[in-house]
Amino acid sequence: MAMTVMIQEAGGPEVLKLSDREVGAPGPGEVRIAHKACGLNFIDTYQRSGLYPLALPHALGMEAAGVIEAVGEGVTHLKPGDRGAYAATPPGAYSEARVMPAAQVCPLPDGISFEEAAAMMLKGMTVEYLFHRTTPIAKGDTVLFHAAAGGVGLIACQWARSEGITLIGTAGTDEKCALALEHGATHCINYRSEDWAARVQELTGGTGVDVVMDAVGADTFEGSLNSLMPLGMMISFGNASGPVPPFNLGVLGQKGSLKLTRPTLFTHIADRASCQEMADHLFGKVLSGDVKIRIDQRFPLRDVRAAHEALEARKTTGSTILQI
Template identity: 75%
Template sequence: MARTAIIEAAGGPEVLKIVDREVGEPGPGEIRIRHEACGLNYIDVYQRSGLYPLELPHALGMEAAGVVEAVGDGVTHLAPGDRAAYASTPPGAYTEARVMPAAQVCRLPDAISFEEGAAMMLKGLTVQYLFHRTTPLKSGDTVLFHAAAGGVGLIACQWAKSEGIRLIGTAGGPEKCRLALEHGASDCIDYRSGDWVSQVRALTDGKGVQAVMDGVGKDTFEGSLDCLAPFGMMMSFGNASGPVPPLDIAILGKKGSLKLTRPTVFSHIAVHETCQAMAAMLMDKVGSGAVAIRIDQRFPLDEVRAAHEALEARRTTGSTVLTI
């Protein structure tokens, strides 16, 4: 049996409850993993609230790290006793142990802690595809990244710096801006203090940025389009402020033949070999010290409601983990 955080109905943090669930044995292509820590991500909020519907009841959580206890037939890249971490579907990472598909589970180097592994996989793989798989970016390019002091944002700030890419961030308040700057952002704009679009334009001498990486959604979408240089790429990868309203695509032409994509990490990691290669790049970045995983909040699994409340209230910086 394993203590597991589930929901039986969509709603606020109050719908989360801890139950005991049977773990079982792995079948073909599966593993059983015992977790040391689980990551907290905004997609968990979307699933809990019903924005991304789940078949209920359902466990939550998309990433974790721990030790492989058993492997099913056909699993060759993992063995019992391996340290491992993952971002993967289906949800169910908020638990002491689980049986799950093995394809997106990756070996975790000894130099990376379980908490770091749990905090970095979904966020770090997101940053990897934003910088390497979405649109060509090179040293000297400039990108705009919203919520630059969050878990994804702090990884992105460091990733950009490691590759010679200028990252202009936005964040809510001077302390969060300072944090983004400390992690490699070239500039960070407090979006509460004025017209951030004009400030981005001023910082780029009116030229705009090559790409916008926007996990905020509704509140920043229109302004983000106005920050792009002609032929720039708008990457709308999240909805922290709510979903983006329907769009008349003609506006993309009027604003400079812009490009728009709504990617998800799970599309990018769906193929086993691709996922493992992306994870290897991420782990190299972390192992080399180019990217440090900052964990600013830790909650015991039993306090998962409080963790969700803090995340939704934007009281968090860096990454948040649930400890087992």
């Protein structure tokens, strides 16, 4: 039996319930993993609220790290006793142990702790695809990144610095802006005290940025489009303020033949080889010291409701983990 966080219905943090579940043995292409730490991500709140519907009842959680207890037939890249980490579907990482598909579980290098791994797999591989698999970004380019002091944001700030990319961040307090700057942002704008879109134009001499990376959604969408240079790329990869409402595609032409995409990590990591390649790139950044994983909040698994409340109230910085 393993303690697991389940939802019986969509709703607020109050629908998160702990239950004991039978774990069982892994089938073909599966592993059983005993978790040491689990990650917390905004996608978890989308699934809990029903924005991203799940077949109910369902367990939650998309990333974790731990020790492989058993492997099913056909699994060759892992064996019992190995350290492993993942970002993967289906949800179920908020648990002491689980059986899951093995393809997205990556061997974890000894130089990276379980807590670091649980805090970085989903966020770090998201940054990897944003900078390397969505649109060409080269040294000297300028990127606008919203929520720059969050878990994804602080990794993005460091990643950009390591590759000579100018990153203009936004955050909701002066303290969060200072944190983003400390981690490699070239500039950071407090969106509560400044007109951030106008400030982006000032910082770029009126030309706009090459790429916008926006996980905020509805609140920042229009300003993000207005921050792009002609032929610029808007990457909308999240909905922290709610989904972007329908809009007229002709606006992209009017604003300078802009490009718009809505990618997800899980498309990129669906292939086992691509997933491992992305994880290896991330591991290399961390092991080299180019990227340090900042964990600012730790909650016991049983306090998952408080963790969700803190995340949705934007009271968190860096990454948040659930301790097993």
